[in-house]
Amino acid sequence: MYYIIAPLGVSFIIAFLLGKILIPFLKSKKLGQKILDIGPRWHKSKEGTPMMGGILFICGTLAAILIFGFLLDEGSIVVVYTFVMALCYGIIGFIDDYAKMIKKQNEGLSKAQKFALQFPVAIAYVILLRHAGVITSELFVPFANLNIDLGNFYYIFLVLGTVYVVNCVNLADGVDGLCGTVTAIVMVMFIILFYITGNNPGLLMTSACLGSIIGFLYYNFYPAKLFMGDTGSQFLGGMVVGAAIWLNIPLLLLLFGIIYITAGLSSMVQVAGFKLTGKRVFKMAPIHHHFELCGWSEKKIVSVASAVTFIGAAVTILAKI
16 A cells, blocks of 8 residues: 555645646746637636646656655566656647747647657557567457457557557546546556556556646646646556556556547547538537537536546456456
């Protein structure tokens, strides 16, 4: 339990205290979110809310890992690989956030620019995990309890899946408290799975991440005083997919990550549908904005998404054990 409580507490305190400093600083520099006119009209009231709150995740998680990392022996290198991978995605998100603030509009890096930065990170991560012996070419098939050897195709699948999930988590951020709450539930699930498997490095990493998310949510629950920005959502995406690969449950992302996947798929369907028919499938994508325009409050969206994630996480635990 020490690997859970201690890093969680430290990361929470650091994230919470850092928020007290970061929010006034960002406001003084006028580094706030620009809201597009095409979004829900009530979102205009959020314009100017400080972004890049993901710095709280990164600093809180890093501090806890550095403080308690000396307790680790075997497996500590995977913590380093996973955190650095997530950090790289956080830096890509930071570049995107900074570009948005400089341009004074809700448009940062282009898709091509993002992919050009994201794919090398995913490729490097998979290569390092393979070299460390953390992953093989076998894909775990849940419920059937099978491992299927896919050869080199499995590594390609992991690279594509990493980039896709990171962007899905990014798209799931758009309603106060949504991405943070869903990811907190996912981190609790990871903690349970790492505990069951006796993986202390994994416990430390996910507990540290959970603590920093809780510290951030103090400022992000409706009405949000701080947005995580791409800095935070891409970092969290990296942590989620990294833990899933480490536990060899990438296919189960379809269950515990259903909110992320739905956000990504709804955006793809919206774009494809509009190009093919000239009509929108949803009132707005990602799908949580569709529900907003249908009259759902932000609190209701977060509550329903949390309940769905909880169910998916519970089924994932049963499938893995």
